[in-house]
Amino acid sequence: MRGSVLRMLRSVVAVTLAAAPAVVAQTAEPPRGFTSVEIVGWDFSGLDGKIRAAVTKANAPGAGEAARRAAADALAARAAFLYEAGNPFFYKHALGDYRHVLRLRPDDAEARERADTIVSIYESMKRPVPTNGESKSGGTFLVELFRTTPKRVDFEPGKAYTEGGDVSELVAFVYEFEARAGQTLSVSVGSKDKGAAVFDLLLLDSSGARALVEGAGSKHQRLPSKGKYLIRVYSKGGAAVYGLKAELK
Numbered sequence: 001m002r003g004s005v006l007r008m009l010r011s012v013v014a015v016t017l018a019a020a021p022a023v024v025a026q027t028a029e030p031p032r033g034f035t036s037v038e039i040v041g042w043d044f045s046g047l048d049g050k051i052r053a054a055v056t057k058a059n060a061p062g063a064g065e066a067a068r069r070a071a072a073d074a075l076a077a078r079a080a081f082l083y084e085a086g087n088p089f090f091y092k093h094a095l096g097d098y099r100h101v102l103r104l105r106p107d108d109a110e111a112r113e114r115a116d117t118i119v120s121i122y123e124s125m126k127r128p129v130p131t132n133g134e135s136k137s138g139g140t141f142l143v144e145l146f147r148t149t150p151k152r153v154d155f156e157p158g159k160a161y162t163e164g165g166d167v168s169e170l171v172a173f174v175y176e177f178e179a180r181a182g183q184t185l186s187v188s189v190g191s192k193d194k195g196a197a198v199f200d201l202l203l204l205d206s207s208g209a210r211a212l213v214e215g216a217g218s219k220h221q222r223l224p225s226k227g228k229y230l231i232r233v234y235s236k237g238g239a240a241v242y243g244l245k246a247e248l249k
């Protein structure tokens with residue numbers, strides 16, 4: 001595992017965040033005890049919602065050991081996805097989550113091993129060790145919550161857009177595109193995993209995001225109006241590696 005992590009970290013490239021509206025409905029300012037991180041494409045709202053609720057409960061006056069361990073479980077679930085996703089950009093965020101897990105559950109051997117692995121790799125590369133999970137506000141260590149910026153898709157005439165990735169029930173990937181009224185979008189999401197990858201198609205209008213297609217594997221959809229649309233890919237059960245193919249005519 002460590003060798004593969006090292007190879008992926010060495011392949012880190014600059015990540016430019018697009019200045020598009022967040023797709024997931026989240027507060028403009030994070031709640032007390034949390035900090036906001038903008039990220040392109042990935043929708044962690046399923047995991048983040050569990051973390052926000054569990055950590056808030058664990059930080060409440062009089063919270064007991066059970067609440068602390070429940071918060072550690074929620075953080076560990078997101079940390080595991082970030083650590084295992086094979087995306088070098090995620091490692092600093094995984095480290096932050098594991099640091100929080102260890103504050104809440106000091107006996108967690110896996111969290112300790114993975115946090116130490118990430119730190120030692122940065123040190124071996126002579127790169128600064130990330131400080132994620134170490135920032136404080138009012139004496140409280142801040143937990144990260146993610147704000148999703150959809151990945152922009154500009155369709156080329158007569159050419160399908162293709163891409164692949166990893167998703168789960170609680171971690172989705174979101175694409176945004178613009179279209180005219182009457183155009184037809186053809187989408188298919190293939191997956192060889194037990195967790196069947198599916199997609200939703202949403203129209204962004206003045207009232208928010210309106211679902212046109214939900215939980216489909218493939219679909220030809222006539223678009224009702226000019227504007228921005230979202231394709232949200234996720235899994236119906238378990239982790240899934242997907243292949244997206246979309247074409248706009």
